[in-house]
Amino acid sequence: MQLLGPLTVVGGLVWAVAQPYRIVLLDREGSGLYDYLFQGPLLAIAVGLVYTFAIAPGLVEDLEQTERDGSAP
């Protein structure tokens, strides 16, 4: 479960390397704000980071707490 976020980030990075023309910083001609911020690889990386830092830590904590509660005498 902890791997879901990092795997998503890695997927976005691999995608960015495979299709570098999607990253506007490398080729800025005729590009607007949407092209800078909302490219597929960047969005995938952003979702992975949100999951990794905002959702996964609390889930791990609660899962460990539940296991401790379950094993308590």
Place this chain on the structure above:
Amino acid sequence: MVPRPEIAHWLAGAISLLVGLLLVSEVLVGSEVFRRRPWRAYLFPAVVIASSVLLWLITIFSTFSTMHLLAHAVWAQAALLAGAVQLALVRGKLTSPAWSLVPGVALLVSGAAFLVHEPNDWLYSRSAFLHHAIGWMLVVAALFPLGQALRPRQVVWRAGFALTFVLLAVLLFADRDSATIFGRLGAGGP
């Protein structure tokens, strides 16, 4: 100011990916652990309802085509209904597993809307191919909530429902306004 359709679709793909990750993690840790913190329990219905609001916005800007306007309105309405039912389930206002049928109907109607509003056949272009692929995927995926309603304890239905959103994200990320079906491989399309 208004984003190109492909950018709106990539944003929808990002939302779908987030929903998919949330649902997959709920399947992995179990609903009891996942809902231990109230904000996490409310996250899925909140994201679905927020996405329905964004879909209504897109509906407003879809004035270039009546079919697109109607299709986006159907998706917005389906997302709003599914999100509202999920919110009521989390709040404990609804308890029967049969309410899982509502997301099922939402998926079925959304899939049908994809299929109906695409006038071209599968191999016409990337966009046409994806409309058909997403449409049929959602129609088939409607079986997962049906399974949840009939056999709520079997994890396969919840896992299938979760992975549906991950696959939907992949297909939405693959969308381009104008492209051959398999990109530089050049297969299919104009």
